[in-house]
Structures are given as C-alpha cells and as structure tokens.
Amino acid sequence: MDFSWNQEQKRLFSEVESFARAELSRDLVEADREGSFNRGGWEAMGRFGLPGLPVPREYGGLGCDPLTTVGCLERLGYACADNGLLFSLHAHLWTVVVPLLTLGTREQKEKWLPRLCRGRGIGGNAMTEPNAGSDAFALQTTAQRQGDGYLLNGHKSFVSNAPVADVLTVYATLDARLGPAGITVFLVETGTAGVSVRPINKMGLRTSPTGEVSFADCWVPADARLGDEGAGAFVFTRSMTWERGCILASAVGAMQRVLEMSVKYARQRRQYGQAIGKYQQIASRLVAMKERLEVARLLLYRTAWLLSEKRPAYLEAALTKKYISEAWVATCEDAIQVHGGLGYRVETGLDRELRDALGSRIYSGTNEIQCNLIASLLGL
Numbered sequence: 001m002d003f004s005w006n007q008e009q010k011r012l013f014s015e016v017e018s019f020a021r022a023e024l025s026r027d028l029v030e031a032d033r034e035g036s037f038n039r040g041g042w043e044a045m046g047r048f049g050l051p052g053l054p055v056p057r058e059y060g061g062l063g064c065d066p067l068t069t070v071g072c073l074e075r076l077g078y079a080c081a082d083n084g085l086l087f088s089l090h091a092h093l094w095t096v097v098v099p100l101l102t103l104g105t106r107e108q109k110e111k112w113l114p115r116l117c118r119g120r121g122i123g124g125n126a127m128t129e130p131n132a133g134s135d136a137f138a139l140q141t142t143a144q145r146q147g148d149g150y151l152l153n154g155h156k157s158f159v160s161n162a163p164v165a166d167v168l169t170v171y172a173t174l175d176a177r178l179g180p181a182g183i184t185v186f187l188v189e190t191g192t193a194g195v196s197v198r199p200i201n202k203m204g205l206r207t208s209p210t211g212e213v214s215f216a217d218c219w220v221p222a223d224a225r226l227g228d229e230g231a232g233a234f235v236f237t238r239s240m241t242w243e244r245g246c247i248l249a250s251a252v253g254a255m256q257r258v259l260e261m262s263v264k265y266a267r268q269r270r271q272y273g274q275a276i277g278k279y280q281q282i283a284s285r286l287v288a289m290k291e292r293l294e295v296a297r298l299l300l301y302r303t304a305w306l307l308s309e310k311r312p313a314y315l316e317a318a319l320t321k322k323y324i325s326e327a328w329v330a331t332c333e334d335a336i337q338v339h340g341g342l343g344y345r346v347e348t349g350l351d352r353e354l355r356d357a358l359g360s361r362i363y364s365g366t367n368e369i370q371c372n373l374i375a376s377l378l379g380l
C-alpha cells in the first residue's frame with residue numbers, strides 16, 4: 001500500500017492551492033450575509049479547468065483520475081474558505097458533469113462537456129420535491145411523450161445552483177405506477193420555455209445559489225434524455241456513488257484549515273499565565289480534530305481509489321459521506337469552543353464554517369438514510 005502522491009500530482013495540488021489563494025479570496029462575511037455567488041471566481045476556476053477535473057482532455061477537462069480529482073478538491077477546500085462556491089462546484093461536478101461523462105451519448109458529451117468544463121456553463125440537479133425528499137423515487141414530476149420529445153410538468157423544491165445554472169439533470173416519471181422503473185432523467189436547459197426558477201434562502205452555504213424549479217408544459221427533445229427511458233434509478237445510483245464518495249473532498253481541506261487556525265490560536269492565546277493549548281481540555285479538542293481529519297482523509301482516498309480502479313464503492317461512498325459530514329460539523333464546533341467569545345463573533349468566520357458544514361449532514365441523502373443503507377448492506 002503506497003500512500004504517496006507522485007511528482008505530477010504534487011505539482012498540480014500546489015498549483016490548485018496557489019490559484020485558490022490568488023483568485024478566489026474575497027470578503028466572505030459580506031458575501032455570506034448577502035448570499036452572493038462569486039461568478040468571477042467560477043470563471044477563473046473554468047480557465048483553470050476545475051469544473052472539468054475528471055473529464056478527459058478531448059472534452060475540455062483536466063483528465064484527472066478520481067483520486068487525483070479529490071486531491072485537487074481537498075487542496076481547494078484548504079486554500080479557499082468560500083465553502084459555498086466550492087459546494088456549487090461539487091454539485092456541478094457530481095450531479096451533471098460525471099453523469100454526462102459516464103452515461104451521456106457522444107453527441108450529449110460534445111454539446112455540453114466543453115462549456116461545462118471551462119466555466120462557460122453551470123450544472124445543477126433537480127430531484128427533490130415537496131413530497132419526495134429522502135423517499136426520492138416517490139417523485140411526482142411527470143414526463144409525457146409528445147412528438148419527438150417529452151413534456152415535463154412538476155415542481156422541484158431544492159435545486160443547488162438553479163438560479164445560476166444553464167442546464168439541469170431533471171428526474172421525472174413516465175408512469176408513476178411503475179415506481180422507480182418509470183423514472184427517467186433529462187438534461188434541461190434552464191432557458192427552455194416552461195422552466196421557472198425561484199431563488200430560496202438558506203442558513204449556510206449562502207454563497208451557493210439555490211432555488212425551486214417549476215416545469216409547466218416544458219417540452220424537451222428526445223435527445224435531451226440521459227440514459228434510457230426508465231433508467232433514472234440506475235443513473236441516480238451510479239451518480240450517488242461518485243457524489244457521496246467525493247462531495248466532501250473540499251470539506252477535508254476545510255477541516256485542515258480550521259484545525260491549523262485553532263492550533264495557532266491555542267498557542268497564542270494566554271489565560272492564567274500560559275497558552276490555552278497547554279490546558280488538557282483544549283488540547284484534547286485539537287487532538288480530536290486531528291484524529292477526525294486523518295480518518296476522514298483515509299475514507300475519502302480509499303473511496304476515490306476504488307472509483308479510480310473502477311471497483312464497486314457503494315458502501316464506502318455512504319460511509320465516507322456520513323463520516324466526513326459528522327466530522328466536519330464536530331470540528332467546527334470544537335474550533336468555536338477553542339476560540340471562546342472570538343469564535344462566536346461573525347468576523348472570525350467560524351459561525352459560517354459551522355453553518356456551511358451542517359448542510360452536509362442533509363444533502364446527498366441525509367445521514368439517517370446513509371445509516372439505513374449501511375445497515376442494509378450489513379445484512380440488517
């Protein structure tokens with residue numbers, strides 16, 4: 001077992017870090033308050049090729065294997081504190097770019113991937129509905145065959161990137177009586193007649209725009225279908241392995257950043273005549289943060305390695321998502337406690353880190369759903 005990165009990977013990671021520091025830093029207190037998306041940052045990421053990290057160069061991507069991809073995303077999370085911007089990047093990558101790459105036709109890839117990889121198009125995923133959250137396959141959005149295409153009708157209640165997206169993967173049913181076997185996925189351009197987006201407000205990841213999306217007699221051509229009719233459950237399951245396995249790569253970088261900030265503070269801040277890091281209770285929190293970071297990293301790398309090897313990783317992806325999200329939240333809580341009153345002040349940025357982290361226990365399937373899944377894979 002070799003845990004080292006090669007020279008090329010190290011060079012790329014260092015370029016990603018330098019890029020993030022130079023091009024993605026901004027006043028996050030204000031951006032968070034206003035919920036503003038860093039469009040310029042997204043375009044800069046596009047020039048670097050980050051929105052197409054795992055996509056072959058022939059389609060405009062950087063051609064990285066999954067392990068190198070998560071390594072880059074981890075460095076990005078370490079060097080860029082805009083968790084919202086990076087969440088938008090993850091939503092784009094795992095719910096649109098990778099499904100297109102793995103399941104799209106040559107024509108679909110040629111049409112969409114070059115612009116999606118180069119920052120000239122943003123993707124989002126429209127699955128969740130008011131009555132279909134964890135029970136995702138209970139969705140009610142319908143697709144009806146009409147002419148040489150389909151008519152979509154329905155409402156999606158939580159779509160990351162929707163207000164800024166150019167294309168959405170939309171899950172709809174051709175026949176609700178068929179259950180999961182009726183679900184079909186469509187690539188829908190947000191400018192299509194019948195699509196409307198209403199931005200929504202949220203507690204964290206505020207720099208990642210989110211919206212509700214409605215489809216009212218929205219006609220899409222047959223070649224907008226991703227995969228076969230009724231293949232929605234398959235597309236979802238395939239995408240979820242990538243998504244759950246990789247979506248918290250930047251969170252691992254964020255955990256490292258928050259740990260370093262907290263260690264620095266614990267060494268500087270003196271009370272009762274000595275640095276607070278000398279008090280066992282403070283040191284124990286920092287040790288727990290370090291332990292979580294290392295376990296999170298191992299899970300992340302192992303799942304990405306399985307993906308690189310094209311081996312099944314369904315169980316590992318669920319474990320990775322569940323563990324890292326809980327670890328990220330706990331780490332932010334510890335960091336706030338180590339910083340005392342300063343940790344509670346908005347300008348320190350830790351309240352934002354915690355609010356951003358909390359979302360990760362809910363998206364990509366809540367942690368309760370991951371728990372059910374892991375239990376069933378254990379044979380329970």
Ligand SMILES: Cc1cc2nc3c(=O)[nH]c(=O)nc-3n(C[C@H](O)[C@H](O)[C@H](O)COP(=O)(O)OP(=O)(O)OC[C@H]3O[C@@H](n4cnc5c(N)ncnc54)[C@H](O)[C@@H]3O)c2cc1C
Pocket residue numbers: 091124125126127128129132133134135158159160161205359360362363364365366367368369372
């Ligand atoms: C930041 C963020 C980004 C998101 N982005 C997107 C997106 O881009 N596209 C999209 O389609 N959706 C998105 N979602 C929605 C997300 O997928 C859903 O919120 C999630 O699947 C849960 O659905 P729900 O909110 O309806 O909660 P519910 O399913 O109603 O769950 C409520 C509570 O009950 C628990 N629960 C439900 N069923 C079970 C069960 N069987 N066993 C145990 N506990 C259970 C849940 O774990 C949860 O704690 C996003 C959510 C967040 C927070």
